[in-house]
Amino acid sequence: MPRESLTIRIPLAALLLWTLLAAAGCQTGRTGWTIGPQTQEEIWAILCIELRGPKRFQLAEKYAQAFKQVPGLKANLVQVLSDEDRAAIYYGRYLRVYGGEEGGERYKPNPLRDLELIRSLQFEGSDVWPFILASMDMLPTYRSSHPEWDLTNVDGYWSLHVAVFYNTETMRSRRMAAEEYCRYLRQQGEEAYFHHAPARSSVYLGVYPFGAVAEMQRENALAGRVTTTMSIVDPDMSDAQKRFPISLHNGHKRFDIHRDPRTGEVKERTPTPSFPVIIPRAQRQRAALEER
Numbered sequence: 001m002p003r004e005s006l007t008i009r010i011p012l013a014a015l016l017l018w019t020l021l022a023a024a025g026c027q028t029g030r031t032g033w034t035i036g037p038q039t040q041e042e043i044w045a046i047l048c049i050e051l052r053g054p055k056r057f058q059l060a061e062k063y064a065q066a067f068k069q070v071p072g073l074k075a076n077l078v079q080v081l082s083d084e085d086r087a088a089i090y091y092g093r094y095l096r097v098y099g100g101e102e103g104g105e106r107y108k109p110n111p112l113r114d115l116e117l118i119r120s121l122q123f124e125g126s127d128v129w130p131f132i133l134a135s136m137d138m139l140p141t142y143r144s145s146h147p148e149w150d151l152t153n154v155d156g157y158w159s160l161h162v163a164v165f166y167n168t169e170t171m172r173s174r175r176m177a178a179e180e181y182c183r184y185l186r187q188q189g190e191e192a193y194f195h196h197a198p199a200r201s202s203v204y205l206g207v208y209p210f211g212a213v214a215e216m217q218r219e220n221a222l223a224g225r226v227t228t229t230m231s232i233v234d235p236d237m238s239d240a241q242k243r244f245p246i247s248l249h250n251g252h253k254r255f256d257i258h259r260d261p262r263t264g265e266v267k268e269r270t271p272t273p274s275f276p277v278i279i280p281r282a283q284r285q286r287a288a289l290e291e292r
Helices: 056-067 112-119 174-187 235-243 280-291
Strands: 003-011 044-051 078-082 087-098 105-108 135-138 158-166 192-196 200-208 213-220 225-232 252-259 266-271 275-278
Touching: 044 056, 044 112, 056 078, 056 087, 087 112, 158 174, 158 235, 174 192, 174 200, 200 235, 225 235, 225 275, 275 280
Parallel strands: none
Antiparallel strands: 003 252, 044 087, 044 135, 078 087, 087 105, 158 200, 158 275, 192 200, 213 225, 252 266
């Protein structure tokens, strides 16, 4: 039966969720805590080049000074950012305009002219184009208020996905929203974690061992496909899914739409369920083993 998805923007009354997502300005949830105005978390720029090695800082400053002299580029939009391992040159400030969770995106202003100019730059008297791989990247300026809740480096194998947040035209604080929901869940006694991916921020419950989920694979010889189904067998994880059976999208229920394949008539709408995921550290270890 064909399936499609539809997000229904009806706030869940049982949770405090998430008038913060609707508009700027102070919003108060049912539990009484207040979120202030939304912030612009994501500032995009052109990543011109990354430099590593003992002379990376001196070389980055040299490149940055050269960039500031390039006709067509604005000196005040050239920036050098560095950490323990690298120094990077960024150019510009661009607003990423999102089309939703799975929609396309664009930037304002259009960075195409700047990208083409930067990629075409050469050293005088050289045939080398050191910035040919310049690309759009988010400036690494966001800092989590609770890095200890980040799922990225947590030991374990499985966790339960209970919410996802993504930026839209009216909601541009998906990281803050995920971390605030994580904080709220922890205040309710839940072992909650967040994870920030490039375009989405998710919230998870609990850390469970490898055996918490049974993975079964079925091969369809006619279709030439292998399908994998996952079944939760750990009692603690099963209890968590009973408490949080729905995976929220920007604080709202999202429904899977089931239609009659012959008539196209809607037969059923089911909320997107919460589901088990492999923890990032375990994913990396699993990928490393599969490459051997």
